[in-house]
Amino acid sequence: MMTKTREQKTEECCPKFHPEKWDNKTFNWNNKPFIKASVPTFFHIPYPPMIGKQLTRMMKMAENSKMITANKEDVLVLFSDPHPFKSEILLSVNGSVHDATNTTLTGTFMSKVFDGNYNAIPKFIKEMDAHLESKKQEG
Template sequence: MEQLKEECCPVFQPKKWEGKTFEWNRKKFIKESVPTFFHIPLPPMIGKRVTKMTKLAEDAKKLDVNKEDMLLLFMDPTAFRSEMYLSVTDVVPGATNATLTGTFVSKVFDGPYKAVPKFMKQMDAALEKQGKKTKNHYVHYAYCPKCAKEKGHNYMVLFAQID
């Protein structure tokens, strides 16, 4: 009998995120950070932090039931630290709770992790043509490295917080 393979990352639908504008008013997240070396995180540290965040949110029953709507955003305030924001439905006890407020424009890219700075420049240039300026960048990776390899795509959603 064939054993069903458990889905790791949900199937990503680029159309759902491409070119959208989101108005977030205190959108709830839990937050962790990992050290980086010139924006390159140590992969084992990411996995440990994500596992910790997910467990806290699951135990509190605060994860979005629709996995396709769940966001894990990465933002690098410095070259030596990356912040991770996991979307939740409400405050999670024992976690560092955070909120994001503002206007966020999203664009989907498909490429290697090292291309993120190039994608940010492309997005900023497109927004500038519309008279918009980026305050912060957040990146949601649709697939973990293993699933990206299996599916043949390394989709990422770039969220630009604009003025």
């Protein structure tokens, strides 16, 4: 979060993340609406300024279409890494957004929160795989 002096307006780059809303949760979605965009990566490593620019553009499009939730802390941003040189960003919306790539997700999704450096992602993937496998044994 970026703040300025009292006389200047306070700007917020993105809502505060509340891990308890997402850790060890299951979500059942039926055509949950999102808008989709992509950003360049270099061997799966994102270039942070490009992510910020793309998210800002996506948020403005959703706000202009009045399809973003009023409580910004309920906005969900998902990343997919289908290619070494491209990541996809999904931003949750309330309906179709004009001039955006609109898509939906349907299914049962389980989430778990991990905190650490980017180079720890392979370890987190293994932990998530083990977590999902344990849930399959319980269900």
